[in-house]
Amino acid sequence: MNEIKCECGHVNPEGTVLCEACGKPIERNQHIDGNEKSKLLNMRYEGSARRSKTRNQTVVDKIWIFFSSVKVGVWLIVLTLIASIIGTILPQEMYIPQNVEAADHYRDEYGLFGQIYYQLGFHNLYSSWWYILLIASIGVSLVICSIDRVVPLYRALKRQKPKRHSNFIRRQRLFGKTENVKQADIDQVVSRLKKKRYRISEENGHILAEKGRFSRWGPYVNHIGLIIVLIAAILRSMSFFYIEDYVWVREGETKLIPQTDGQYFIKNNDFIMDVYDENDERYAEAIKKNGEMIPSNYETKAEIYKVKGDTIPGQDPELTKVNEGEIRVNEPLTVEDISLYQASYQLNEFQSMSFKLHLSDDENESPIGEFTFDMNNPKKEYDLGNGYRVVVDDYFPEFFMEEGVPDTKSKYPKKPAFIFFVYGPDIEDYEVNFLTIGANLNPHNNNQYKISITGVDMRDVTGLTVKRDHTLPFFAVGAIIFMIGVVQGMYWYHRRVWIHPRENEVWIAAHTNKNWYGLKKDIESSLEGTDFNIPDDQQELK
Amino acid sequence: MSNKKKKRFIFRSIVLAILLGAVVFALVSNFMKDKEAVADGDQAPPFELEQVNGEGAIHLSEDLKGKGVMVNFWATYCDPCKEEMPYMQKLYPEYKEKGVEIVAVSLDATKLRIRNWIDKNHLTFPIVHDKNGTVMEAYGVFDLPASFFINPDGTVERQVLGALTLDRLEGYLNEIVPESEK
Numbered sequence: 012m013n014e015i016k017c018e019c020g021h022v023n024p025e026g027t028v029l030c031e032a033c034g035k036p037i038e039r040n041q042h043i044d045g046n047e048k049s050k051l052l053n054m055r056y057e058g059s060a061r062r063s064k065t066r067n068q069t070v071v072d073k074i075w076i077f078f079s080s081v082k083v084g085v086w087l088i089v090l091t092l093i094a095s096i097i098g099t100i101l102p103q104e105m106y107i108p109q110n111v112e113a114a115d116h117y118r119d120e121y122g123l124f125g126q127i128y129y130q131l132g133f134h135n136l137y138s139s140w141w142y143i144l145l146i147a148s149i150g151v152s153l154v155i156c157s158i159d160r161v162v163p164l165y166r167a168l169k170r171q172k173p174k175r176h177s178n179f180i181r182r183q184r185l186f187g188k189t190e191n192v193k194q195a196d197i198d199q200v201v202s203r204l205k206k207k208r209y210r211i212s213e214e215n216g217h218i219l220a221e222k223g224r225f226s227r228w229g230p231y232v233n234h235i236g237l238i239i240v241l242i243a244a245i246l247r248s249m250s251f252f253y254i255e256d257y258v259w260v261r262e263g264e265t266k267l268i269p270q271t272d273g274q275y276f277i278k279n280n281d282f283i284m285d286v287y288d289e290n291d292e293r294y295a296e297a298i299k300k301n302g303e304m305i306p307s308n309y310e311t312k313a314e315i316y317k318v319k320g321d322t323i324p325g326q327d328p329e330l331t332k333v334n335e336g337e338i339r340v341n342e343p344l345t346v347e348d349i350s351l352y353q354a355s356y357q358l359n360e361f362q363s364m365s366f367k368l369h370l371s372d373d374e375n376e377s378p379i380g381e382f383t384f385d386m387n388n389p390k391k392e393y394d395l396g397n398g399y400r401v402v403v404d405d406y407f408p409e410f411f412m413e414e415g416v417p418d419t420k421s422k423y424p425k426k427p428a429f430i431f432f433v434y435g436p437d438i439e440d441y442e443v444n445f446l447t448i449g450a451n452l453n454p455h456n457n458n459q460y461k462i463s464i465t466g467v468d469m470r471d472v473t474g475l476t477v478k479r480d481h482t483l484p485f486f487a488v489g490a491i492i493f494m495i496g497v498v499q500g501m502y503w504y505h506r507r508v509w510i511h512p513r514e515n516e517v518w519i520a521a522h523t524n525k526n527w528y529g530l531k532k533d534i535e536s537s538l539e540g541t542d543f544n545i546p547d548d549q550q551e552l553k
Numbered sequence: 554m555s556n557k558k559k560k561r562f563i564f565r566s567i568v569l570a571i572l573l574g575a576v577v578f579a580l581v582s583n584f585m586k587d588k589e590a591v592a593d594g595d596q597a598p599p600f601e602l603e604q605v606n607g608e609g610a611i612h613l614s615e616d617l618k619g620k621g622v623m624v625n626f627w628a629t630y631c632d633p634c635k636e637e638m639p640y641m642q643k644l645y646p647e648y649k650e651k652g653v654e655i656v657a658v659s660l661d662a663t664k665l666r667i668r669n670w671i672d673k674n675h676l677t678f679p680i681v682h683d684k685n686g687t688v689m690e691a692y693g694v695f696d697l698p699a700s701f702f703i704n705p706d707g708t709v710e711r712q713v714l715g716a717l718t719l720d721r722l723e724g725y726l727n728e729i730v731p732e733s734e735k
Contacts, residue, residue, distance in 0.1 A: 069562060071565050071566050075569065138583055150576075151572045155568070155572075242575070245579045248582035248583050273687065323601055325602040386663070387663070391668065405669055406663070409630075422629075422666075
């Protein structure tokens with residue numbers, strides 16, 4: 012490997028642009044930072060060697076060098092952006108209706124474009140292997156770029172000497188010459204800079220005043236924060252760290268909490284939806300404006316049970332209560348490290364319905380017999396006494412007609428309908444009653460008896476999000492470190508002033524990574540009243 | 554000098570190995586997340602459910618030991634489920650002889666509806682009631698119908714999410730006929 016020995020005696024690694032110690036431009040590497048054609052030196056990374064070119068590169072070196080390029084990093088980010096944009100053109104699969112085939116949905120809704128979109132797998136873009144690989148590559152690029160820059164930068168800043176090469180000094184943006192300067196003036200300038208908290212170092216009369224080097228590490232601290240955020244995102248795919256699921260629980264129902272390996276059950280004792288009082292003058296106007304009731308509280312009174320002993324799915328487990336309380340929006344009920352959040356609800360499912368049997372032509376509808384149909388545990392036959400009985404021929408929890416035939420859309424009693432056969436001592440064979448809410452759809456109108464609804468019991472359903480999240484502390488730490496890095500890089504400035512004595516004159520040069528105005532102010536106030544000429548901003552002169 | 558180069562090689566290799574590990578981990582764990590709860594070749598999750606058209610409960614690994622078992626998840630409100638039921642009924646007597654049992658797990662809310670359906674369609678294979686949906690959850694089934702074909706040794710030979718045709722059903726049932734009956 013070729014190292015570069017500078018005339019100041021310092022040995023620099025291959026690829027160095029400006030000598031780490033004295034800053035002398037290393038002639039054959041000036042193209043790297045584009046210094047050949049400009050008067051000023053490009054000071055990024057202190058002109059240190061970022062990507063050492065090695066002959067006989069191994070595969071490891073080749074991969075390393077690929078990822079250490081900022082150009083590659085930027086391209087990865089651009090590609091990820093484009094991919095992310097594509098993913099928003101059509102809805103992702105998780106957002107399309109559940110009851111249709113994804114392939115059909117994309118074709119029917121979006122035509123040929125939808126079909127291509129689906130075929131290319133863009134309907135699950137964000138969890139596709141190549142998208143994850145892109146994100147991961149950005150992470151890899153971030154790590155390698157940082158390592159490849161922070162190490163040489165650290166070396167260069169550590170090894171810098173107060174005595175710089177005249178070529179380095181002359182080619183700084185702030186540069187000035189003054190002839191016949193008194194030593195007393197130099198001393199005064201130094202002491203003023205000291206007062207401004209510059210750290211002073213000296214070598215044979217050459218002086219370096221430096222402050223805020225700390226600022227240079229900001230971007231790397233920031234990257235460490237980003238990497239922690241990426242790690243947290245990866246941890247989210249492990250169920251130990253993160254789960255998210257959903258469970259609907261009906262009032263009175265005890266249901267398995269998903270993702271708990273069958274260990275925990277939840278019972279919904281009551282679901283409450285409160286609304287703002289329209290008679291309260293504070294709300295009356297807003298409610299009127301809104302045109303409908305405004306909910307003020309969603310709440311589930313719940314109990315959580317743990318399964319005792321070993322059971323297998325389907326067995327009725329022995330349950331012991333482990334927690335009990337109210338679940339409100341943002342106020343979850345927790346068991347172990349799993350939290351149950353109030354997320355949704357459905358009102359007014361049917362719990363039970365009561366009926367009476369009466370004579371069809373009885374205006375008073377005096378009951379001959381009564382019975383209650385419990386939706387949770389319905390019976391096939393109800394004995395009404397006196398020889399009358401009702402047989403449930405069919406029951407449709409969510410009734411609808413399909414091509415003239417009654418059927419049910421689901422198992423949930425949202426719109427129940429019944430076909431009852433009525434038997435009695437004075438009924439030949441039986442009479443058919445077809446009932447649903449608000450209608451008695453008897454196929455024959457010559458029925459002697461009729462069944463009417465006398466009452467209904469309703470129940471609500473609560474929708475709960477089941478969540479475990481141990482990744483938030485990682486995100487928090489990552490975000491805090493990220494912000495520390497930003498603040499470090501933004502609110503501190505790395506300022507350096509070189510005082511470079513020549514035979515008859517003294518040169519002053521200065522550099523900062525940002526806020527040149529502030530640096531100029533520092534220098535002007537330090538040079539005030541001395542013989543020194545104020546350095547010129549060579550960039551401005553151009 | 555070559556020592557320095559060696560050091561750098563080792564350092565880069567370690568960093569790249571760690572990064573590669575993280576990338577592979579991210580890919581694998583993302584892939585695993587989408588995976589079905591029961592994979593082909595896995596031991597079928599055990600269950601015990603009350604019979605609707607018979608006495609007592611059926612315990613998968615105890616009562617049906619040594620038999621090929623088709624576990625079919627269905628419900629009376631699921632039209633494609635109801636369409637494949639007659640196929641199952643048609644093949645059931647023949648395959649029961651060969652040592653294959655069919656267990657239909659209903660996800661209905663009430664036994665009343667299941668009984669009505671059994672009576673109207675004269676189904677003779679055992680039908681059990683998964684009232685709380687815990688067995689469905691254990692098998693990772695979200696959409697009906699779904700069928701699991703389980704080998705006599707208790708491993709899952711095949712799972713079919715969606716409806717079956719008569720031909721396919723017969724082929725799959727053949728796959729799980731115990732060796733002794735072939």
